[in-house]
Amino acid sequence: MAYSDKVVDHYNNPRNVGSFAKDTPGVGTGLVGAPECGDVMKLQIKVNLDTGVIEDAKFKTFGCGSAIASSSLATEWLKGKTVDEAAKIKNTDIVNELKLPPVKIHCSVLAEDAIKAALADYREKSGSADAPASSK
């Protein structure tokens, strides 16, 4: 199967590979998997707690080239976006950018799921952190 140039580029030079410590304030972690192929993808965001802007994003994906490219692209797009803007990233945007063939669309879905999971994790954590410190 032929990959598009953009997939090959992200595959050979993945952006933002790595991870943040889960417990760091402002970090949201999403870990998702594709039951069809057994791929696993971890995507993390680091939000500036004062501005609500995603300052950094990292990923680690164990899977096919399209899954790696999808998550690599996702981290590039996430940086500089607010949490609300980030929530608007759709898998179809990734499909269009990377020109993924139909059999690889599930990779982009995985990346969207990972973004959503990371945002949800961030919200959950920051929600509790912002709550009145009655217990402290």
Next chain:
Amino acid sequence: MKGRGLDHFEVFGLPRRLGIDTAELQRKFYELSRRGHPDFHQGASPERQAEILEASARLNAAYRALRDPLARIEYLVRLEEGRDTREGATVKPKAPPELLEEMFEIQEALQEAKSAGQTGGLEAGAKETLATQRDRLRERYEQEEARLRGRLSQAWDSAGPADRAGALTAFKESLAVRAYLRTVIDDIDEALGGSPEGYVSHRRH
């Protein structure tokens, strides 16, 4: 047009159940194959011959899908899902989060072992650890398959209409667990047998 649009169970005149006597299935397969073999219909019209060829291909596909208990389950899920999709009620299987965590950690450790061993392949100690880990994962894989073939298949066959959706979800979750285990087992196998490469296996395309 007899036979067109039949599902694999219907080709054999079977109900949509997983408890299939494979010896009986084989016997039926041979019988139907003989009867519909294209060689016996050389004198038929081209239309009839095309039909016979199609029926023969359908029979082979049906037999392949049903003879193995696990392929049978995968087929059943696809078949049932096709119907669910039309009814707009497909549910994505969710693997247990702790399994995902675990698979991720194994892959991370595998990647570290690979990059630590760069030139001469994996270090001996790492090899041994990975081989042990792989064997344990294989055991779990086999247990998962046994559960699919056994308890879960029986649950489907005895399920009333109200319980079918639940039985189907159980299949999908179990098949997902099996797929995750399969992938790490293959990746470890490849690392043990093959040369170290980037941070990801090229096996998957």
